[in-house]
Amino acid sequence: MTAEIWDVIIVGAGLSGLSAAHLLRKRDAKLRILILEGKDRVGGRTMTRELPAAGGVDRWDLGGQWVGSTQTHILELIKELGLEVYPQFRTGKKVHHMGGPTSKVRTFRSSIPTLSPAVLMDFTQLLWKIDRLCATVCVQDPSRTPNAVQLDGMTLHSYLEQHAWTAELKEELGLGSRAVFGVEPSQMSFLFFLMYAAAAGGLLPLLESTPGSAQEFKIKGGTQQLSECLAERVGWKNVRLGSAVTAIWQDAEWARVATAADTFLCRAVIVTCPPHLAAKIHYEPALPSQREFLTQSMPVGHMIKFIITYQTAFWREKGFSGESVAGSSTECPFCVTFDATSPNGNAALVGFISGQQASQWTSKEPEERRKAVLSSLVKYFGPEAASFIHYEEKDWAKEEYSGGCPVNVMAPGLLTYYHPSLRRPCGRIHWAGTETATQWCGYLSGAVQAGQRAALEVLAEVCHVTLTGEEQEVLRCSQTVNGPAKQTSSSKLLCLFTSKSVVIATLTLSSVLLLARRHDALTNIKAYLAGAFSTRKLDFLGL
């Protein structure tokens, strides 16, 4: 059996691998590039499908779907490929259900739920603390963050136990963890959480659909198009589907890449699959043990995404935005829903069953899961929710060559000891995939950034192409230490303080804090606040 010879082989035809291939091709049209993909499609964790809809059929994303205006890498790619974005619909009331199955379902109009004064205080102080910590994180090398060993030695759960005062806020942030990462706060390092937020510009951008946030825009026609357009440009003949890589051998001259059926020779390999799948490839010589230890503790999140199409966007007619959040203490299986009406006007809702809830619901019958989802939607948006056109769901844990969504997190103790091996090339092997990004790590934009960075490494080190100053800067930024991240949502937080209610609340909090500096006093603060504000709610940010 003679092996085919290529210049660069890319493992994975997701957005990261195809972005790498695209950049390589643009910089050197003669490069022979082969992309090997286990799935029978391109797109990785993006996947667009036609579903029955009010107007016949339309396209929806069953995987990654959002982009934001601060996500420069993906926006440039969208522009280059001639695609268009449209804003996430967010006009109207949002539903908020926390505190147990029998608790009242509330609505709010601001970007942050209408919280009781005590919880609001709590949220304000916690956001303030987290944002200040985010500002100290060195995304390129988190081990250089002040107090890194402490921050990486604890879980997000532990941090919340210590620094959130109210059970309600803990439930809110558990929901946030589930919605953003697909895991529970107990499953990730607090330093990893901070790094992830810092790479996105702060905590709020992760959670919101406001300008600059992660859930700002969607792509007309779906996100899988990005990979399809890139495959078109790179050449479909260079993309082999159904070709999962099982082994990579390296010697002084070649890297040899094997699938079940073939073996290929090349000068460089870019591995873009998620860390837990990269760990399943057989490497010879073995990878450095630091790299092995890293990928042994980077579990992927668990998300089941559903799209439900309707005859009309009845929720809009009733003044709802379609957004709902539900805590794990309720009987609701999902953590969050959004309006998913298509640019063509085909009405739909999208939602996520995630983390612990995905664990509980994954093994149940589809019919039972659907019934539970619809029952909650009826509770939140009215009986019209039961009369849908089509119900589609995608359990990413069951998708071969993904095994989970949206992202791999890091367990405690990894960043301080093994982080450098996340991006450090191993001989002819270079690492991409959104988990290796330093800007919007975990998002579509991070996938593009990481792919481009890996391509530049290969161009410089293997193809001996002279990089431009700008390109050199890209490599330098992702591999050396640049000091703490600057852009955080602190400034955003300051804006919150212009709200009158918050000023009152904060002043009250400050006075109480001045009077009682002891930890024990927190109980008193809660009691005081509960008394002072009685059951009246501050319509936070909604003034």
Add this chain to the structure above:
Amino acid sequence: MTAEIWDVIIVGAGLSGLSAAHLLRKRDAKLRILILEGKDRVGGRTMTRELPAAGGVDRWDLGGQWVGSTQTHILELIKELGLEVYPQFRTGKKVHHMGGPTSKVRTFRSSIPTLSPAVLMDFTQLLWKIDRLCATVCVQDPSRTPNAVQLDGMTLHSYLEQHAWTAELKEELGLGSRAVFGVEPSQMSFLFFLMYAAAAGGLLPLLESTPGSAQEFKIKGGTQQLSECLAERVGWKNVRLGSAVTAIWQDAEWARVATAADTFLCRAVIVTCPPHLAAKIHYEPALPSQREFLTQSMPVGHMIKFIITYQTAFWREKGFSGESVAGSSTECPFCVTFDATSPNGNAALVGFISGQQASQWTSKEPEERRKAVLSSLVKYFGPEAASFIHYEEKDWAKEEYSGGCPVNVMAPGLLTYYHPSLRRPCGRIHWAGTETATQWCGYLSGAVQAGQRAALEVLAEVCHVTLTGEEQEVLRCSQTVNGPAKQTSSSKLLCLFTSKSVVIATLTLSSVLLLARRHDALTNIKAYLAGAFSTRKLDFLGL
């Protein structure tokens, strides 16, 4: 290519796999059993080698080496195979070096280091708390432990930060974590730590070499003999070395097991390799996602073990036991050493570079590592340490088909969500390996227990052999809930209180605690104790 047909295929010829095979063979001599092993030897994480010694050559263990009198499974096997144990030598002074490279090297004779009164108090209260928590742990199903979500949501590091008062005790327990698990306290769930200790009868048995503890006895001729004797009994023709399993397919009738060269058919498979390696096998149909998520967060420890042979046991002559412990703040690369003189009288020391220290030292030149080890031994035991006969080391992270030692730990959040999939069979696949044990999990004895339990599962479910009442009880105990573990070291702790010094110290502590119930008061306690006892040390337990 026609596939060979077997009744049971066992993946891994370590102690667990061979114990399973041995039990299967004993219960049904006609069973066709095949054991497939990636390495070119049996024994897994046990490995005995001949090394140059004072009397020519002798045998030492480069992997697992200790057994204890409460480890019934391994002791019965040792007896059955006609092997003999001998006690770990522990007479004489022990070396204790903590608190930075320039701090004084101290010696002690008790089983617990000579600690300052404050640290002693701290240790006493912490051990008391941990032992009380251990007593509440349900080893069979840790998610049923009271407060499981909280305990599993934090790392051991977080627990120590919250409950250990002195920096010195934190350093001691960091050392304990490294020596026992090969990982740092930040890398494991606190509930996992409690479960592991509960499965061993408490925390002290993990740390000590006293009767009933993990480091009590060694096996004459080395521990790899266990696997060699078992392979002999099972029949070497049924053991295929150099045959790493790459894939397991299942259908209604068969399990098909593939190596790079062959495919085998069988009725049942027992997978015994460590979880991070079991995760690399390709399974069809895919394993339940719960199982995948579990093995994505069970990193293996990192240990580099060294054996140094000498002309004479000069340390004994100087009144040392050979035991030394060194904190990570010192410049010493190892965390612990012991006397390793063979039953034939060939003098040797054994030591471990572990956890964070293994990470730092693994990539250095062997010569540099050896120099650092010897330099510390000279500091601790005198200049004779430099004149050795042979220096042998084994970096388990670099051992193919092990990738680390001694055990896989669990990151936070696993036990509460995914634990049942640790032992739950997946169709025709049954799980063994020491990580799946419920008694002395992580030890040789746990490997035997787990292998025997998996063999019983196969006998009952696949071979339809009627199990004895005792055997049924074994299955019941490992798979159902039996309530909290009973046997802990609490009783041992009570004995400590008979020591006069400890009574005085405890009374002092109690009074101060009664006077000051607040958290802030701890600072005062420390100041008070420091003043009251000045620099005088209590020779704890050495009275």
